[in-house]
Amino acid sequence: MPYSVSANAMETRCSVAVFRDESVLLVRSEENGSPVWKLPGGHVRADEGLIACARRELYEETGLLAGRLHCAFILDVHDRQSGRYIVEIVLFPTGGVDGEAECREEEREPRFVPMAELHALPLRPRIHTQLHDLRDLQRRDLADGEPSQGASLYPLHRARPAAGT
Template sequence: MGAQQTRWSAETRCSVAVFREESLLLVRCQEGGEQVWKLPGGHVHASEGLIACGRRELKEETGLTADRLHCAYVMDVEEHQSGRFMVEIVLMPATPVQGEPRECEPGRVPIFVPVSELDGLALKPAETGYLHGMYDLHRRDYTRIPAKGVAGVGRLSR
């Protein structure tokens, strides 16, 4: 008698972490009757690359455009209520993103939130620790971009 095999399938989601000064761009929305906060992002479409997905989702959810993105970290997420598994690929701009955030999708409001306030938010997935670490790198390794007209970071040459 053979052992029953369990098939695992995971969804792939790309999100983009955009810092401006001491704040991080998050999207406020409702899920299951509760207010949650997320990085701008979403699921990868068929025949779409990860970077293309990040660019598309950033534009669709916030109106911002990004020329260059790079991978900041990857998370394995299990949603206990639904039993779903997800691979969250978090991207970060390698050059300044263009535009000002605006509500592009009804009920999904992009807001720059001070990094110091992340611990008090219902962040989904729960990645506050990673984001604090990214912010520390942002402060140390990336230039500060003026808040007017440009959101994001640019790489310092060394």
Template sequence: MSTDRRPVNLRCSALVLREDAVLLCRRADGWVLPGGTPAGDESAAGCARRETLEETGLEVVPVGVAFVLDATNSAAGQYLMEIVFLAHADDKSALPYETEAGLVPEFVPLQRLPDLSLRPPIGKHIQALHRGDDRVAAYLGNVWEPSPLS
């Protein structure tokens, strides 16, 4: 039995699909879904909503959990768990815009995903979800609070 007690880093992101494209943010080292770490007593869905607004200028509403994934980098002693929320943009015609230097958001055609350096490498899962091959899990939020998606 392992006695390794690495801290778990939580990341919450939004998967926003629009027709045959997905909202991604291009960084110098590759592409990511908009997202980040919850602040204070912020819910996971609230974090995904806030981070998407901060990184893309788009207001979104998380409607379910698309994926939960984890990745371990033993060499760096890191453990990451990511909750990827399926989210819909409030304004279906709004375009993302750069709000942070070095982070360029755009709707990327799904057929380009295999050619991108997507971090984490979930391009095939995004395509399967868009085709309807994968189901979205129910998100219950904080069941101790009256508004689970706040």
């Protein structure tokens, strides 16, 4: 069923931040003829919860299966170009993911991108700093042997508008 929203509604999206070594999984697509990079994710369906949405979108876009997911941060996004308001809930797996990233949707290319290259990408929403902080948190958790148990990195974050919006 295609996703539709009324002009005044706030959209809810879930995405998953998956790290491997010093890289993060992003999906490359095009918007208005220009390349855009995003975390794997999408809109919550009326018949599913947030975790189910994140797992479904991760699998649909990349072929990866996530086990346990926790909230990393919540974004309050206003796309000035379209006038849409979006609440983006970014989750992260605490037990890893199964599988290898593969292209499963036309015109969407999943790829593990080195963290050092994030600043040069048109990342939407603009969460470069949050991804670096989340990676640092996960690295500390791995060193301590204590995974984060649902504590959010940022309780609420207002995303900066994308260039031209």
